[in-house]
C-alpha cells in the first residue's frame with residue numbers, strides 16, 4: 247500500500263523547513279527526507295537577517311517584500327512548533343571614516359532606507375574599537391537556526407511527515423500524474439538539498455550553482471558585549487555568557503576540507519583588531535553556502551517532470567526563504583507567476 251502525500255521535500259535545512267511549513271499552511275500534505283547529521287550550511291549559519299548589504303549600503307533584492315513575509319512566517323512557525331527561535335537583534339555598522347557617517351545620515355532621510363536605519367550616529371559599545379562611531383539598524387534579528395530546524399523536524403515527525411534518511415533520486419518513477427518513490431506516491435518532488443546539489447554528482451544535474459564556503463569561530467571574551475551584532479568587515483554576534491560568534495569568511499574552493507587554520511587565524515586577527523580586551527576561541531565551524539552564478543535564488547521547475555528546485559539562497563536564506571516559498575506555493579495552488587530571474591531553466 248502506497249502512502250499518499252501531495253509533495254516530497256528533499257532536504258530539511260532552512261529552505262526545506264520554510265517550504266514544508268508554507269505548503270502545509272496552504273493545505274498540502276508533505277513528507278520531508280533529511281540527513282540532519284550531515285554537513286549542511288544551515289547548521290553553521292549565524293541566522294542573521296538584514297535587508298541592507300552593509301558593505302555597499304544597498305538594499306537586498308526585493309528586501310521590502312522579503313522582510314514583510316519574514317515577519318509573518320517565523321512567528322507563525324513558532325506558534326506551530328510551540329518553540330522560540332526568532333529574536334530581534336540590533337545590527338550595528340561601525341564606520342571607518344567621516345564619509346561613511348555622511349552616507350548613513352543621507353540614506354536615513356530617504357523613504358527606501360529610513361525604515362531600516364536609525365537616524366543618528368551612536369557611540370560604540372564598551373570594548374569595541376573604532377574611531378568613527380557607528381549606525382544602528384532597525385528591525386533586524388536572528389533566527390536560532392538549529393532550534394528552528396529541530397522544532398520543524400519534530401513537528402513534521404508528529405504528523406508522520408519526516409524521514410531521517412537519504413532520498414535516492416534513482417528510485418523515483420514518474421508517470422503523467424505524479425511520482426512513485428518506494429512506498430510513497432506524490433504529485434511532485436522538490437529538491438531543497440542546498441550546496442549538495444552542486445558538490446557531488448547529482449541525478450538532477452542542475453546547472454547554475456556556485457557554492458561558497460564559509461567559516462565562523464565561537465569566542466569567549468574577557469567582558470560581556472551587549473546583546474547585538476557588530477558589523478565591520480566581519481560580524482561579531484553576542485551569544486550571551488561573554489561569548490560571541492565571529493564570521494563569516496568566503497572561499498570558492500576547499501569545499502571538503504572542513505574548518506581551516508588560515509580562516510581561523512583571519513577571524514582571530516579580526517577580533518584582535520576590533521576588541522579592546524582578551525579572547526579565546528572555543529570552537530570553529532565551516533559550511534558551504536548554496537550560492538548561484540548570478541546570485542539569484544533557484545526556484546521553479548526542473549527539466550524532469552513533477553520535479554522542482556527550491557534553494558540557491560547564498561548567504562541570505564533566513565531572509566529569502568519565506569517570500570520565495572510563498573511565490574512557489576501560490577504558483578502550485580493558484581497558478582500565479584514564478585519569478586523569471588529565479589527559474590532553474592535560465593542556466594540551460
Ligand SMILES: Cc1cc2nc3c(=O)[nH]c(=O)nc-3n(C[C@H](O)[C@H](O)[C@H](O)COP(=O)(O)OP(=O)(O)OC[C@H]3O[C@@H](n4cnc5c(N)ncnc54)[C@H](O)[C@@H]3O)c2cc1C
Nearest residue numbers: 257259260261287288291292293294413440460533563564
Ligand atoms: C559560515 C556561514 C554563515 C552563514 N550565516 C548566515 C546568516 O547569518 N544568515 C543567513 O540567512 N544565512 C547564512 N548563511 C547561509 C545559509 O546557511 C544558507 O543560505 C542556508 O543554510 C541554505 O539552506 P538550505 O536549506 O538551502 O541548504 P542546507 O542547509 O545545506 O540544507 C540542505 C539539507 O538537505 C539535506 N540533503 C541533501 N541531499 C539529500 C538527500 N538526497 N536526501 C536527504 N537529505 C538530503 C542535507 O543533509 C541538508 O540537511 C551562512 C552560511 C555559512 C556557511
